[in-house]
Amino acid sequence: GTLDANFVDHLTQGVLTNNTTVLAQAITLIESAKTEHQKIAVKLLEKCIGHQTESIRIGITGVPGVGKSTFIESFGKLLLSKGKRVAVLSVDPSSNETKGSILGDKVRMESLAKEQHAFIRPSPTGGSLGGVARKTRETIILLETAGYDIILIETVGVGQNETTVRDMTDFFLLLKLPGAGDELQGIKRGVMEMADAIAINKADGHNKKPAESAKMEFSRALHLFAAKDNGWVPKVMTCSAVENKGLTSIWSCIENFVTLSKENGFFEQTRKHQNKKWLREHINHILLRDFYEHPDISKALSVLEKKVVDGEITPFRAAENLVKNYRET
Ligand code: GDP
Known part of the structure; x- marks a missing residue:
């Protein structure tokens, strides 16, 4: 909400003016695994791009x-x-x-x-x-x-x-x-x-x-x-x-x-190529995170793991089923 927006503005100003306390705080936010921190971090990064x-x-x-x-x-x-x-x-x-x-x-x-x-x-x-x-x-x-x-x-x-x-x-x-x-x-x-x-x-x-x-x-x-x-x-x-x-x-x-x-032109070209790679990697990260953090998935996964261990289902079939369920949620 507004609080978050104000906080993002505060961080952006701090980073832009190289206020090292704010800069350190912003980096800590980027490093945090908490979803709410990640959301703020994404907004902050968007404001930084181009500057x-x-x-x-x-x-x-x-x-x-x-x-x-x-x-x-x-x-x-x-x-x-x-x-x-x-x-x-x-x-x-x-x-x-x-x-x-x-x-x-x-x-x-x-x-x-x-x-x-x-x-x-x-x-x-x-x-x-x-x-x-x-x-x-x-x-x-x-x-x-x-x-x-x-x-x-x-x-x-x-x-x-x-x-x-x-x-x-x-x-x-x-x-x-x-x-x-x-x-x-x-x-x-x-x-x-x-x-x-x-x-x-x-x-x-x-x-x-x-x-x-x-x-x-x-x-x-x-x-x-x-x-x-x-x-x-x-x-x-x-x-x-x-x-x-x-x-x-x-x-x-x-x-x-x-x-x-x-x-x-190689300098620019390399950075563009790196950006493309980062995009792919970040997509992989988001997808995996969403998948494993989904409450239905984590429940279903532990059930399936037991079935695989007990030989009731193959790992391949179990994986297919789980991903199919995820797509349908
Ligand atoms: P790092 O583990 O690669 O970060 O290595 P360090 O910078 O901690 O250095 C390891 C050791 O090598 C330390 O005792 C340094 O003082 C020493 N050292 C580093 N650079 C040089 C150098 O140019 N000449 C000499 N003689 N010793 C060095």
């Missing part, structure tokens, strides 16, 4: 310990020094209030978090990878509406996560450790192929030389892959997040990528 700042969405992945949070702190500060407004999100489906997260419960990126033009949001807690991804995509819209023009999306390299983050970003950066000989074998071909750039981190101290040889090995390995549709040739670089080295080159690389892909 988004032009942004670059950058995915950053790598195994635990590679230096993701250290890198994001240093890289984030470099971007701030260039007048950018930086938001950091993470996609970590393991994060959960009781279990704790792979990315750690300690306050991460504390010094970046203190900066005026930086905004850091930990991964939404609980839920499937699909759920976390959906919330993250909606949060990106809010952040862009609030004026953040660099969105860094971090994930732990554990397989499925990378694909999910790839699907919501413009540029995908893979962080690796020096010691290519062993590393090359552990690396999943699919993840290498997704990367627009590989940065070998911790290229400092006695790791400088191994980092350089890792760089050569990765460059060679990348040449085995077919060129990307967008004409971009993935780059391999070294950096040190603690010593602040190589970060400027990584930023130039990203700028070059954006220039190229905007010129050849």
Whole structure:
């Protein structure tokens, strides 16, 4: 009713003016599983669309310990020094209030978090990878509406996560450790192929030389892959997040990528394609939610489950019957 409408207006104004308290509150609403919260969130998102700042969405992945949070702190500060407004999100489906997260419960990126033009949001807690991804995509819209023009999306390299983050970003950066000989074998071909750039981190101290040889090995390995549709040739670089080295080159690389892909139309095309994918995924989400939350369905499902377990009906027939009933309700 009117109350909700006022609340949506309050949130929209807060997000548009980058009132970080309201922004955080709006993100919490997006992350909430409650139906009434979701309804407000949808209205808020509708108001935000069209007010988004032009942004670059950058995915950053790598195994635990590679230096993701250290890198994001240093890289984030470099971007701030260039007048950018930086938001950091993470996609970590393991994060959960009781279990704790792979990315750690300690306050991460504390010094970046203190900066005026930086905004850091930990991964939404609980839920499937699909759920976390959906919330993250909606949060990106809010952040862009609030004026953040660099969105860094971090994930732990554990397989499925990378694909999910790839699907919501413009540029995908893979962080690796020096010691290519062993590393090359552990690396999943699919993840290498997704990367627009590989940065070998911790290229400092006695790791400088191994980092350089890792760089050569990765460059060679990348040449085995077919060129990307967008004409971009993935780059391999070294950096040190603690010593602040190589970060400027990584930023130039990203700028070059954006220039190229905007010129050849690939930037827009990728975002459109991603939107189409999000549409499909969201439809799937809504349908499944409506189905399983339907009171008749949940009752009928437990009856059918027992019948399937007792061998009275096949799982296939049971599923057909249940969906048929749902269509008729
Ligand atoms: P994450 O798990 O990928 O987020 O990794 P962290 O950022 O927490 O870093 C893991 C460890 O590696 C920490 O002890 C960091 O201080 C260290 N580290 C991160 N970046 C560098 C680097 O560039 N050089 C060196 N020598 N150590 C680093």
